Ligand SMILES: Cc1cc2nc3c(=O)[nH]c(=O)nc-3n(C[C@H](O)[C@H](O)[C@H](O)COP(=O)(O)OP(=O)(O)OC[C@H]3O[C@@H](n4cnc5c(N)ncnc54)[C@H](O)[C@@H]3O)c2cc1C
Ligand code: SF4
């Protein structure tokens with residue numbers, strides 16, 4: 001069912017939903033950007049629709065809502081430990097189609113990989129409902145069409161900001177609420193059908209490209225800052241950390257914190273022995289996971305083509321271009337057979 | 338909802354000194370173990386680490402832990418009556434069915450002897466299960482030799498060859514030289530009926546497997562056990578991934594046809 005709502009009625013809905021839900025959306029924070037004078041768009045809790053950034057792409061993804069940057073797994077005293085709760089409220093996430101698809105990929109890792117369910121992730125993930133923001137036009141760095149992630153399914157509400165109000169396609173039990181505040185409307189869903197950036201995913205990537213010179217080129221450019229993985233909606237790696245509280249050394253917690261295969265120490269073992277010390281090898285490892293390794297396990301690619309990694313790289317390294325270069329190398333290899 | 342990160346408390350029943358930096362801990366724990374698998378061991382507030390189960394029996398498991406850092410330093414102060422926190426067991430162990438009726442050679446470097454210890458004990462007690470068993474073990478110096486008592490027992494059951502890289506203190510009556518030398522000299526009468534396990538530091542594993550291949554052992558008859566940084570043990574944290582494989586899930590024991598193709 002579709003409804004039209006003006007800003008006040010949409011806020012009426014948000015107010016009612018807020019009783020039982022925490023609402024997260026992309027918010028523009030003026031002057032908080034990576035470069036001076038730029039703004040940062042990231043996920044925050046909101047109370048009114050006017051706070052939502054509908055136009056710009058968010059720099060960080062909504063993954064931190066279900067996979068927090070730092071998450072306590074256990075609290076302990078000397079003798080006991082306890083598991084923190086996540087509260088009773090549901091979670092509403094305003095995000096774009098590629099982001100909904102990214103959650104599906106996080107689900108594979110946290111809920112299915114290796115046959116064990118990550119209970120911390122599941123507890124948060126089960127509460128999530130998506131309010132999808134329609135992409136009116138593609139951003140320059142997006143390549144969702146190439147990745148097949150331009151369409152989203154599994155949402156509760158699909159929103160088009162139009163004529164000072166909001167046109168909403170509503171599914172499931174929320175229809176009653178939207179009916180109360182909005183007027184009936186017609187809506188056909190629109191998805192991005194073409195991006196400026198296009199990638200061609202190689203059908204298979206074999207190890208012949210592993211030793212190729214392109215990785216040496218990335219080795220000299222990439223500074224291993226990890227921004228590409230931090231902003232990526234599908235990067236899911238973490239490191240365990242135990243800490244004691246300074247004011248009470250008998251109490252502490254075990255946490256997990258985001259980790260990045262691009263940053264030093266990711267593979268470091270006792271004795272300081274590490275693998276993939278070369279930044280180019282890390283680039284290759286990340287790329288292989290995003291467009292090949294994950295697909296071998298789950299049948300589709302991990303990368304959703306959101307382009308955030310390209311937006312944030314301080315060295316102007318383009319992941320989309322790297323994919324195309326590997327694809328070209330593979331095609332060359334086939335021709336030379 | 339079951340929480341895969343929750344450890345349980347396991348009391349330490351016995352502590353044995355192997356070398357100045359390696360201690361064996363026997364814990365009270367009722368676990369299903371296959372030789373070669375590992376557990377995540379922790380002390381709340383200090384840290385958690387993957388450690389191989391070196392031996393196990395009814396109601397107990399043993400681990401041999403080397404002191405190298407934050408967690409293992411603290412573990413080395415623990416005594417019987419103290420406890421450790423455990424979760425697991427994780428990973429794939431050795432496929433024993435592939436060794437039945439074969440000549441089995443185990444090549445272990447240093448602490449790599451820990452993950453194969455339960456196998457050596459098992460075949461000692463069931464001599465008919467494999468056609469023959471040979472242990473080739475290499476240590477840095479005589480002071481680094483692990484499981485001295487067990488080695489003496491194994492010598493009475495299987496063929497055992499020990500070598501040390503160097504004998505600084507002097508007086509070591511045994512062989513001096515790299516383990517690859519032992520492999521090169523090892524009499525292998527039926528390479529096609531011989532299966533091999535190689536466990537140890539990365540360089541030792543690399544050169545040892547190459548030496549076995551040179552000696553005519555088929556790649557599909559070689560198994561290795563990989564060590565990688567691991568934070569979860571259950572395919573979530575991503576640290577142990579090499580190429581398309583998660584070492585904590587598909588390993589740590591891997592057949593060489595897989596392991597040899599993985600590229601970091
Ligand atoms: C499957 C498996 C089985 C294992 N079995 C055994 C076993 O049976 N026995 C055993 O003793 N060990 C075993 N290990 C190794 C064991 O897990 C490590 O020795 C342990 O994690 C060390 O923990 P720690 O807190 O004491 O040391 P840490 O304090 O974590 O580190 C030890 C050393 O590693 C280096 N290091 C760590 N992190 C970094 C970093 N980020 N950057 C640079 N250097 C770093 C440092 O030099 C430090 O001194 C196994 C590992 C695996 C994966
Ligand atoms: S485009 Fe970059 S940031 Fe976006 S999903 Fe793919 S790898 Fe991650």
Ligand code: SF4
Pocket residue numbers: 221222223224225226227228229262312313314315316317
């Ligand atoms: S953001 Fe760019 S420089 Fe930083 S780790 Fe990623 S590719 Fe390297």
Ligand code: FES
Pocket residue numbers: 566567568569570571572573574575576577578583584585586
């Ligand atoms: S140890 Fe975490 S994924 Fe393997």
